[in-house]
Amino acid sequence: MSVPRGRRWRAQMLARCVGSALAALSMLAPVAHAQGEAAEGLLRFSAQERARIATHGPWPPAPAADAGNRVQGDAAAAALGKRLFFDKRLSASGQLACASCHDPGRGFQDGLRFSRHGRNTPSLLNTGHQRWFGWDGAKDSLWAAALLPLTAPDEIGATPTSALTLLQQAPDLRVPYEVLFGAPVADTTLMVNLAKALAAYQATLVSRRTPFDDFRDALLKGDSLAAQRFPPAAQRGLKIFIGEGRCFFCHTGPTFSNGEFADIGRPFFTPVGADPGRWGGLQALLASPFNRLGSHSDARPQHASAVATRHVQPEPRNFGEFKVPGLRGVAGTAPYFHDGSAATLEGVVMHYSTLDERRLHADGARILRALHLSAAQAADLAAFLRSLTASDGPNLRTP
Ligand code: HEC
């Protein structure tokens, strides 16, 4: 008979709905309990907050490609680049390697306040995912950013002649070089090729998944039990980051950087003089024969990857703007800011809490204002920033 069967079906569906509603309620229970509670549990995140949190993942991202570097993504090039990165024989003094300043044990930076030109050494983790390189964006590719220290007389200081001599003496470098690029000749192309191999290695430097990533994924899946393992202080700090703190306006996306430049009201004057930031960087970029419009790029100037370089122009507002740094691994890369002027994450938070609004211009003036955080809120925001660093082992996902 069809009627009882229909009834039975409706009864079963009702039971199922009640069952899943109960299951949903039991999943939500910790949420309800946790509201306003400082100890364990999951705070309530609105639909808008969840949408914002979602934009900071997933992690890790797909490998970073660069149309201007045909060997980026090639494992043999990355292996050669890794050798070069640690090899002091490349340097004029025989004492210096890229790794001397970009130390893998310190998130690929040096822990010093500043080194060249009064600027803090940036971490190279996730560097392949950037659009501009250097605090001032003077380079528009990872290989051009490697070429500069490779050849600068006050850094590695390699020349075509010294590099060729080294390759001739060192089969561990020469053999892979020849496979990738052919027989080496003492010219600019030799240096560019070494820089492209260095870039292939650096593009593999990706930071590990962090407590924040586990939280984000659990929250989006509705797995409250896993989500509530994220410390309450970090949850509260996250709310400030994506809310009233407006941090996410500039520190966007999976790497926590929009890849652009801003003025956040730090003083322009460093111990080595005034730093013009992006203003000077743009002039250096446009004058460089090694930018994406030049003949050493493996992509044509019309290629989509060169659009940004074709269109940038220095404007007065760029004076004193610096690159928005990514925030992954940030707990391991003190000191902070382009001039290394903040020793701790608490110092960074203090800057945003008490900043002098009269100093701001350009984008910073539209977005930032002194937050006047309480001591507890400042501690929460710092706790969130710490959650962007893996707690287990070196802050690097080995390829
Ligand atoms: C003496 C210390 C030192 C050495 C040696 C050094 N670097 Fe750096 N590196 C820096 C500093 C400081 C900056 C920031 C420069 C700036 O903003 O003008 C930097 C910036 C970079 C950047 C840009 C990163 C970013 O986030 O914008 C890359 C890439 C880089 N270095 C790669 C290398 C490679 C490859 C080598 C070896 C060929 C090397 N560096 C050698 C100190 C050093």
Ligand code: HEC
């Ligand atoms: C207007 C864009 C903008 C906003 C909004 C912003 N930042 Fe930044 N942030 C930057 C720039 C640019 C720098 C680098 C400034 C410098 O070095 O002079 C920076 C640097 C940092 C650093 C140092 C990272 C390092 O490796 O040196 C941290 C941490 C940071 N910001 C966290 C935050 C937090 C937390 C907030 C919200 C309270 C925030 N930022 C809001 C643009 C912004």
